Amino acid sequence: MLGIVLNFPPAVAHYIAATPVESMAAHALLIVGWIPIFGVLVWGMAHVWLDFKQEKYAAALHYVMLEVRVPQMAIQTPKGMDIFFTNLAGSRSSITWREHWLLGKEQPVFSFEIASNGGHVQFFIRCIDKYRDLVEADFYAQYPEAQITEVEHDYTKDIPHKYPNDEWEAFGAEFVLKNPQYLPLRTYADFEHQGEKEGRFKDPLLPILEIMGKMQVGENFWMQILIQQPDDQNWAKEGLKYAAKVMGKEEKHDPSFLAQLGSVAASLPMEAVGQLTGIAATAHGDEKKADDFRVFKLTPAEKAQIEAVTEKISKLGWRTKIRVCYSAKKNKFRKGMMAAAMKGMMHSYTNTVVNQFGMHNPSIPKDDYFWMEWQYAGKQTKLTKRFTNRSFGPGATLYVLNTEELATLWHFPAADARTPVLAALGARLAEAPAGLYFAGDADGDGIPDWKQQHGQAAGGEVVSDEMASDVKLPTPVAPTVSAGEVPVAGLPAPLPPGLDLRDEPIDPKSAAPGNLPVA
Numbered sequence: 001m002l003g004i005v006l007n008f009p010p011a012v013a014h015y016i017a018a019t020p021v022e023s024m025a026a027h028a029l030l031i032v033g034w035i036p037i038f039g040v041l042v043w044g045m046a047h048v049w050l051d052f053k054q055e056k057y058a059a060a061l062h063y064v065m066l067e068v069r070v071p072q073m074a075i076q077t078p079k080g081m082d083i084f085f086t087n088l089a090g091s092r093s094s095i096t097w098r099e100h101w102l103l104g105k106e107q108p109v110f111s112f113e114i115a116s117n118g119g120h121v122q123f124f125i126r127c128i129d130k131y132r133d134l135v136e137a138d139f140y141a142q143y144p145e146a147q148i149t150e151v152e153h154d155y156t157k158d159i160p161h162k163y164p165n166d167e168w169e170a171f172g173a174e175f176v177l178k179n180p181q182y183l184p185l186r187t188y189a190d191f192e193h194q195g196e197k198e199g200r201f202k203d204p205l206l207p208i209l210e211i212m213g214k215m216q217v218g219e220n221f222w223m224q225i226l227i228q229q230p231d232d233q234n235w236a237k238e239g240l241k242y243a244a245k246v247m248g249k250e251e252k253h254d255p256s257f258l259a260q261l262g263s264v265a266a267s268l269p270m271e272a273v274g275q276l277t278g279i280a281a282t283a284h285g286d287e288k289k290a291d292d293f294r295v296f297k298l299t300p301a302e303k304a305q306i307e308a309v310t311e312k313i314s315k316l317g318w319r320t321k322i323r324v325c326y327s328a329k330k331n332k333f334r335k336g337m338m339a340a341a342m343k344g345m346m347h348s349y350t351n352t353v354v355n356q357f358g359m360h361n362p363s364i365p366k367d368d369y370f371w372m373e374w375q376y377a378g379k380q381t382k383l384t385k386r387f388t389n390r391s392f393g394p395g396a397t398l399y400v401l402n403t404e405e406l407a408t409l410w411h412f413p414a415a416d417a418r419t420p421v422l423a424a425l426g427a428r429l430a431e432a433p434a435g436l437y438f439a440g441d442a443d444g445d446g447i448p449d450w451k452q453q454h455g456q457a458a459g460g461e462v463v464s465d466e467m468a469s470d471v472k473l474p475t476p477v478a479p480t481v482s483a484g485e486v487p488v489a490g491l492p493a494p495l496p497p498g499l500d501l502r503d504e505p506i507d508p509k510s511a512a513p514g515n516l517p518v519a
Contacts, residue, residue, distance in 0.1 A: 005180050013239075023054075023444070024200070031486065034309075037350065040149065046101075049101075050100075050101065050104065051393075052104075052111040053101070053102070053104025053508050054102065054104040054106055055104070057103060057104035057105055057106070058106075061128050062128065062129045063126055063127065063128055063129065063390075064126070064129045064150055065125075065126050065150065065151040065152075065154060066124065066125045066126070066127070066132070066135065066136075066149070066151070067122055067123070067124055067148070067149050067150075068123045068124070068125060068139065068146060068147075068148050069123070069146065069147045069148075069149075070143050070145065070146045070147075070412050071145050071146075077188065077201055078188040078407040078408055078411040079188070079407070079410075080142035080143065080407075080411075081142065081406070081407035081410065081411040082188075082403050082404050082406075082407040083141075083403075084138050084139060084141075084142050084407075085140055085227075085316075085318065085403040085406050086315070086316055086403045086409060087138040087141070088110070089108075089134070089137055089229050089316050089403075090134065090516050091108050091131055091134060092107055092229040093107070095107070101185070101475070107228050107229050107231065108127070108128050108131060108228070108229075109226055109227070109228045109390065109392050109516045110125065110126070110131075110135075110226070110227050110229075111125070111127075111224050111225070111226050111390045112122075112124075112128035112211065112224070112227070112406075113125075113126065113222065113223065113224040113225070114208070114209070114222070114223045114410070115155055115216070115220070115221075115222045115223075116213065116215045116220065116221045116222070117155060117158070117220050118216065118219065119212070119213055119214065119217075119219075121209060121212050121213060121214045122155075123410075123412070124151070124155075125139075125148075126390060129378075135148075136148050143412075145298050154388070155220075156222070156384075156387060156388040157388065158220070159220065159327045159384065160384075161381065161384045161385050161388060162381055163380035163384075163518040164377045164380075167327060167330060168327060168328070169317055169327065169329075169330055169335070169380075169385075170365070170367075170380045170383060170384050171327075171333075171338060171339070171364075171365055171380075172323065172326055172342075172363075172364075172383045173323075173324060173342060173359045173360060173363055173364045174321065174323045174324075174360040174395050174396040175322040175323075175346060175357045175360065175384075175396075176357070176358055176359075176396045176397065176399065177355055177356075177357065177358070177399045178355065178356050178357070178358045179355045179356070180238065180355075180399075180438050181235060181238075181400045182235060182236070182238045182239030182242060182309055182312060182400075182404070183305065183308065183311060183312070183354045184308050184309070184311065184312035184351075184355060184356070184404075184405060185240065185349040185351065185355050185401075185408070186204070186348070186349045186350065186351045186408075187349075187404045187405055187407075187408045188201070188204070188404070188407065188408045188411075189404070190351075191204055203413050204348035204349060204406075204408065205409070205410075205413060206413060207344075207345055207348060209413065211341045211345055216332060218328055218329040218331075218332045219327075219328040219329075219334075220326070220327045220328065221325075221334055221338070222324065222325045222326075222387065223322070223323075223324045224322070224323050224324075224325070224390065225320065225321075225322050225406065225409055225410055226320065226321045226322075226390060226392050227318040227319065227401075228318065228392060229318060229319070230317065230318075230319050230400070233317060234401045235313075239309040239310075239313040240313065242309060243306050243309050243310060244306060244307055246298070246302050246305065247298070247306070258464075262279065264381050286450070296418075301353050304353050304354065305353065305354055306413055308351070312402050312404075312405075315402040315403050315404055316402060317402045317403075318400065318401055318402070318406060319398045319399070319400060320398065320399060320400065320401045320406070321392060321395065321398055322357075322409070323363075323383075323395070323436070324342055325383060325387045326338045326342075338346045342359070343359065349405075349408065349409070360395065360396035360459070362396075363379065363382075363383065363395055363396060364379070364403045365379040365380045365382040365383065366379075371387055441512045
């Protein structure tokens with residue numbers, strides 16, 4: 001027999017004997033059932049408070065919009081942007097409990113954008129003003145000849161943000177990962193063709209830029225990549241667990257006290273059945289033994305996944321959201337073409353064995369059926385407002401991309417494959433000489449005094465204020481040519497014999513000098 005004897009007080013024993021089971025369950029629910037309900041309410045109210053404080057904190061921040069242009073011949077591979085995103089992780093700060101729950105502080109959000117307005121393609125970086133120096137320093141370290149200028153006008157405000165609209169239409173979507181975030185996309189390393197001469201790089205960003213270059217006047221096509229440094233890099237542990245599971249080396253955890261108690265409670269009925277029937281039984285059955293040779297039985301797809309996961313988690317990750325928006329005047333709106341373009345432009349990063357992008361259906365304005373038409377204008381409004389506000393929370397679920405994946409998505413094309421639609425910087429912007437005077441360095445109005453810098457005449461005599469006005473620079477004398485002399489290349493052309501420009505000064509208001517030779 002089971003051999004367990006429970007001694008209850010007489011009142012409890014009478015209650016158990018006289019009360020039906022369903023009544024006892026109802027009484028238990030009334031006594032302890034409010035606890036999980038109360039916990040859910042507290043959790044929900046806490047997050048409502050947190051959202052309110054975070055919105056208030058974000059509204060007080062001041063952002064700057066920076067346009068980035070790079071000379072055509074200074075373009076490098078995406079490796080430079082890979083290092084840039086790695087260094088940019090220095091913006092992460094340790095947020096205390098008070099800062100998080102009482103002030104709503106969170107890690108800074110950066111927006112990397114590519115915008116085409118009427119076929120004119122530009123690259124932008126939007127960040128909090130206090131991180132501007134960090135962004136510029138990290139960018140100049142990889143692109144010394146780049147030019148970064150602050151843009152006062154936000155291009156996203158050129159279209160309406162309330163739909164339906166009499167003149168404008170809008171369409172777009174957000175992109176998500178179809179597989180878990182620890183599985184990587186195709187990156188720029190996969191597009192380097194080592195078999196070709198000098199290992200030419202087949203840039204996956206060019207199809208997107210070419211689509212943007214096809215925009216006509218009155219059409220706008222924008223893409224933004226919002227990134228935020230996570231509080232920790234625990235997402236990499238998910239990849240390690242996955243790799244261990246595939247190789248048959250799952251990590252064993254010591255069960256907690258509650259888990260052990262639950263296991264004992266679950267085994268009691270099975271033990272009782274076993275004693276009554278004489279058949280041995282366990283609650284969980286025989287434990288599954290680990291396959292020590294599982295690593296030698298991996299399929300090619302599993303091997304590729306393990307290598308890809310190991311490569312991705314070796315680099316820093318960023319919480320990411322990718323959003324695209326197409327807007328145009330109604331007479332130029334091409335929804336069908338742009339819907340196909342949006343689906344295809346992200347296929348370059350697809351690895352069907354590992355991971356790929358997919359479109360977030362709830363964010364797409366659709367009118368295929370009548371119930372979709374009811375939400376069409378509302379989705380257009382949400383899409384354009386979220387793009388303009390650079391909203392990081394609302395919309396699709398966030399996911400992690402590492403620095404190599406971000407560099408593949410946002411970089412400057414290589415010089416040998418540069419598309420002509422880019423707004424390239426034609427000349428190099430050099431720094432001013434070290435000895436150049438700046439306004440404010442001298443007395444008075446900030447302009448250096450020439451008399452103080454050149455206060456001595458040629459003979460060493462000090463030029464006084466009265467004499468300064470009489471100081472004249474020597475007049476250059478052109479050499480004269482004698483008969484039979486041949487002019488020397490690279491030197492000023494000699495004057496004819498008998499002509500000297502010092503003989504008679506040329507007055508613009510008077511007639512020509514009389515000593516000029518007549519043909």
